[in-house]
Amino acid sequence: MPLTVVLAEDSPLMRDGLIGVLTxxxxxxxxxxxxADALITAVREHRPDIVVTDVxxxxxxxxxxxxxxxxxxxxxxxxxxxxxxxxIEQSYAAHLLDLGSDSGVGYLLKDRVSxxxxxxxxxxxxxxxxxxxxxxxxxxxxxxxxxxxxxLTPREREVLALMAEGRxxxxxxxxxxxxxAAVNKHVSxxxxxxxxxxxxxxxxxxxxxxxxxxx
Amino acid sequence: MRHRTAWQALGQNPLKVLxxxxxxxxxxxxxxxxxxxxxxxxxxxxxxxxxxxxxxVLVGVxxxxxxxxxxxxxxxxxxxxxxxxxxxxxxxPHRAPEREGFVGWVRTRLREPATWRELGFTxxxxxxxxxxxxxxxxxxxxxxxxxxxxxxxxxxxxPLVIVGLALLAAxxxxxxxxxxxxxxxxxxxxxxxxxxxxxxxTDVRASRVRLVNxxxxxxRRIERxxxxxxxxxxxSLNVMLGLAALDTEPDSPLAGRLAKAQEQVALAVDxxxxxxxxxxxxxxxxxxxxxxxxxxxxxxxxxxTVDIRLPRRLPLxxxxxxxxxxxxxxxxxxxxxxATRVVVHARLHTDVLALSVSDDGIGGxxxxxxxxxxxxxxxxxVADGRLRISSPQGGPTLxxxxxxxx
Numbered sequence: 001m002p003l004t005v006v007l008a009e010d011s012p013l014m015r016d017g018l019i020g021v022l023t024x025x026x027x028x029x030x031x032x033x034x035x036a037d038a039l040i041t042a043v044r045e046h047r048p049d050i051v052v053t054d055v056x057x058x059x060x061x062x063x064x065x066x067x068x069x070x071x072x073x074x075x076x077x078x079x080x081x082x083x084x085x086x087x088i089e090q091s092y093a094a095h096l097l098d099l100g101s102d103s104g105v106g107y108l109l110k111d112r113v114s115x116x117x118x119x120x121x122x123x124x125x126x127x128x129x130x131x132x133x134x135x136x137x138x139x140x141x142x143x144x145x146x147x148x149x150x151x152l153t154p155r156e157r158e159v160l161a162l163m164a165e166g167r168x169x170x171x172x173x174x175x176x177x178x179x180x181a182a183v184n185k186h187v188s189x190x191x192x193x194x195x196x197x198x199x200x201x202x203x204x205x206x207x208x209x210x211x212x213x214x215x
Numbered sequence: 216m217r218h219r220t221a222w223q224a225l226g227q228n229p230l231k232v233l234x235x236x237x238x239x240x241x242x243x244x245x246x247x248x249x250x251x252x253x254x255x256x257x258x259x260x261x262x263x264x265x266x267x268x269x270x271x272v273l274v275g276v277x278x279x280x281x282x283x284x285x286x287x288x289x290x291x292x293x294x295x296x297x298x299x300x301x302x303x304x305x306x307x308p309h310r311a312p313e314r315e316g317f318v319g320w321v322r323t324r325l326r327e328p329a330t331w332r333e334l335g336f337t338x339x340x341x342x343x344x345x346x347x348x349x350x351x352x353x354x355x356x357x358x359x360x361x362x363x364x365x366x367x368x369x370x371x372x373x374p375l376v377i378v379g380l381a382l383l384a385a386x387x388x389x390x391x392x393x394x395x396x397x398x399x400x401x402x403x404x405x406x407x408x409x410x411x412x413x414x415x416x417t418d419v420r421a422s423r424v425r426l427v428n429x430x431x432x433x434x435r436r437i438e439r440x441x442x443x444x445x446x447x448x449x450x451s452l453n454v455m456l457g458l459a460a461l462d463t464e465p466d467s468p469l470a471g472r473l474a475k476a477q478e479q480v481a482l483a484v485d486x487x488x489x490x491x492x493x494x495x496x497x498x499x500x501x502x503x504x505x506x507x508x509x510x511x512x513x514x515x516x517x518x519x520t521v522d523i524r525l526p527r528r529l530p531l532x533x534x535x536x537x538x539x540x541x542x543x544x545x546x547x548x549x550x551x552x553x554a555t556r557v558v559v560h561a562r563l564h565t566d567v568l569a570l571s572v573s574d575d576g577i578g579g580x581x582x583x584x585x586x587x588x589x590x591x592x593x594x595x596x597v598a599d600g601r602l603r604i605s606s607p608q609g610g611p612t613l614x615x616x617x618x619x620x621x
Contacts, residue, residue: 017454091506114453140513
């Protein structure tokens, strides 16, 4: 299904690349801007299906894009937001995870755009209200010394990492070469150990786990 | 010359003293002291009396001012003269005038403690020291000469010639000893005080701080250039390669080569990201110390518990120093300590950032072992902070750092 996109990226080269990728898959880029203020204006004007934004942008060249995304999300809680970044650092992703789980949110390294098909899949997932967090960032989150995580077995941590990437149980089973029933068992163990309850919404489960990890 | 002062020269073989230049230097020092002291004393007494008398018609004011400042000139000459018997120059305790011109000079001098100390020295010199010099010269040289000459009046007193010659032979020692003592007292009174030297030390420290800050600013600039330049270009390049790959036959040789190229570019981007993070962690400027250290902990090969609670953002130099100290400590823990876990703790006490990094490893961390502790101590020292390490053999290691935030 073609999506309408508002894009914010200050590097013209990268902006062209992103437009190229999105249009190649029949998505429509309504506006492509180069700074955080223009992003907010463009989103208000175009009401896109999804916002894709860089982190570091003018005017301050710090995490302006991220802050604009958070502000837009507060203004319109159902707006899916995908943030692209050069930083693996979890402190950037953490700002996004504070947003709540009502609609799609994503944090990907910019490098992922080059795996074009996977990237476009991620855009579609976020637009469909899923949560997509870069595996590198997830690895960092899981690497931290936290008591609840100490209770998980290495295998369960592996499963949790894959869950956090937005994979389904079937996909996890394929990745780990086990049966889906085994994955189901791991997942319910993880949720139990982390005092979370299954509610059938995959993305909500992931977000809950991640929010729990960074709390 | 091996000896730097007349006093030191006295410590050598007594016969060598005679052969050296020190007795002559001492003689010149004392003689010039007598002449200069007498003249300066006379001039000052006259000026003081004239100044007080003419004070009623206000002419006395500049005269008295000149008397007050006379110490500056007198002691400058004294310091110069001192080098006859003390080879190392005494530094000038005065600072450069705050403003240009004669009035600026007078203002600065009048406000300096050194000026008044010098006036005190001049008073002592003019009233006491010069005639004591004269007295010593008299006893050491004039008395023996008179004794030697006494047989001229009374030929029967010839044995006195021997006594006189003995006394004359002792004169170089007396003169050198007194000159040495006088020089030591002069140096003591005219040398700059610690607080006056401290000013220069402060200047040196300030320039070191400036250097480190400039260095950190440069690192931030390099990180920014890498991010906006090479990193951005490589990522864009990889996106273009990805797009090109879409237009190839899936299993063709071209698709294979493009995939290889993409892999290489991705590796380059990873390496560049690693590099630029080492140069300057952007999260530190964007999100502060606690977040940046959390990120560091996330990447560490050891489980790291981060407990940093700060009420506000700290000045950038403090955050930067703290960050690199913690980063270095974590690296050390991973490399050398064989620890299984590390705890980083930081709190702000009024305006001092107190942070500690502890591990349960084997200990034995010492600055001599070249474990990066020296560089760490330098970082802390420039930030005016304090670094203490407890790391007995067998462990555990605790590093405590205090950094002032003002």
